[in-house]
Amino acid sequence: MLQAVHTNVITNQCIVDVNTMTIPEATTRLKQLLKDTHNIFLVHGGASYELSGAKNLIEAALTEKRVTSFAGFANNPHIDDVKKGVARFQQQPIDAIVAIGGGSVLDMAKLVRHYADRYELPIIAIPTTAGTGAEVTHFAVCYIDGAKQSIADPRMLPEQYLLVPELTLNNSDYLTACTGFDAFAQSIEAYWNINATEISDAFAEKALANLLPALTEVVVAHHNTLENREKLLLGAMLSGEAINITKTTAPHAVSYTLTTEYSYPHGHAVALTFPYFFDHFVHATKENYCGSDFEKYSQKMQRLLDLLHISEGTDLYVWMRKFRDALCLGYNPKQPFDDSVVVKGVNLERAKNSPCILNEAVLQTAVKSIR
Numbered sequence: 001m002l003q004a005v006h007t008n009v010i011t012n013q014c015i016v017d018v019n020t021m022t023i024p025e026a027t028t029r030l031k032q033l034l035k036d037t038h039n040i041f042l043v044h045g046g047a048s049y050e051l052s053g054a055k056n057l058i059e060a061a062l063t064e065k066r067v068t069s070f071a072g073f074a075n076n077p078h079i080d081d082v083k084k085g086v087a088r089f090q091q092q093p094i095d096a097i098v099a100i101g102g103g104s105v106l107d108m109a110k111l112v113r114h115y116a117d118r119y120e121l122p123i124i125a126i127p128t129t130a131g132t133g134a135e136v137t138h139f140a141v142c143y144i145d146g147a148k149q150s151i152a153d154p155r156m157l158p159e160q161y162l163l164v165p166e167l168t169l170n171n172s173d174y175l176t177a178c179t180g181f182d183a184f185a186q187s188i189e190a191y192w193n194i195n196a197t198e199i200s201d202a203f204a205e206k207a208l209a210n211l212l213p214a215l216t217e218v219v220v221a222h223h224n225t226l227e228n229r230e231k232l233l234l235g236a237m238l239s240g241e242a243i244n245i246t247k248t249t250a251p252h253a254v255s256y257t258l259t260t261e262y263s264y265p266h267g268h269a270v271a272l273t274f275p276y277f278f279d280h281f282v283h284a285t286k287e288n289y290c291g292s293d294f295e296k297y298s299q300k301m302q303r304l305l306d307l308l309h310i311s312e313g314t315d316l317y318v319w320m321r322k323f324r325d326a327l328c329l330g331y332n333p334k335q336p337f338d339d340s341v342v343v344k345g346v347n348l349e350r351a352k353n354s355p356c357i358l359n360e361a362v363l364q365t366a367v368k369s370i371r
Helices: 023-033 047-051 054-061 079-089 103-116 173-192 198-220 226-246 250-260 266-282 294-307 316-326 339-344 360-368
Strands: 039-044 066-070 096-101 123-127 139-144 147-152
Touching: 023 054, 023 123, 039 054, 039 079, 039 103, 047 054, 047 096, 054 096, 066 079, 079 103, 079 139, 096 103, 103 123, 103 139, 123 226, 147 250, 173 198, 173 226, 173 250, 173 266, 173 294, 198 226, 198 294, 198 316, 250 266, 250 339, 250 360, 266 294, 266 316, 266 360, 339 360
Parallel strands: 039 066, 039 096, 096 123
Antiparallel strands: 139 147
16 A cells, blocks of 8 residues: 655655656656556546646556546536546456546546545546645545535545646646646635644745746746746645645635636636735734634734735735736636625635635625626
């Protein structure tokens, strides 16, 4: 049985270096991890599987294995697709699961193992986008009866992950912006989260140090270098480690209906209300703060502004909106939405981790701020 690698990422609450790999190095490592296995369940994406270089990596690494593949499911995992994956999974004896693709692909692999109740089988996760950090989280998104739900279980955590920046080089600017902003938001949401710990704070700070400059460099300045892609991939993984401890907050909670009902991709949907919540939560008052130590929280929020290189007196809503819009993640008039439907669809379970009191008036203001 492969052992989970995540406990090795922290030593005495300090993050140690996590190595990224080239495609040849990842091929060799994957062969090593699977040396005692014969039957592999492979979960992968569609066109991106070949475009990213993932197909070449997998074919080289699994050449001597019996592979059962599962692909062709929706970008956001639906329970019907999960059931198809479980049926496919059960057609052959399986020794290990390899998931290579974006966050939805990694989530699908975790969901198939979960619903098949085969937790004794290891998952090796290889992300091809820098976004959700699903390779290091114990939950997965699944649409059930039209509603976006988060399925959580400590056993859903993949046992191993490989970070290969080359696999993200061909991602479009828009995909990079969506996934990168998701990771950026996750880092900040973990930081102001009422469940934050010293460890999650360390992950979030390290994530932001990678994500903020690299996201701007790749998407805005079009410096699509391997170095910048490596920072994005590391930042996304670290953001995943952070929310694996804290979970997310209001921007994610509001985003769900924007995705399910109005087709905004996940990261774009999160970005729409983020300027409002950023300003609202950083400027929390003692009266509306939900945590236990307001003074400590205030100091953390000043630290957050320092991490983002935001000077004193800056209008935080304007700053974040400019950052969001520079990534082309603002409101799209071709994708209008009904404010009341979005507010009604807020995932209150996710919202409860937020640092400030949330009521209908706050949510309405957040949604109105999108335009």
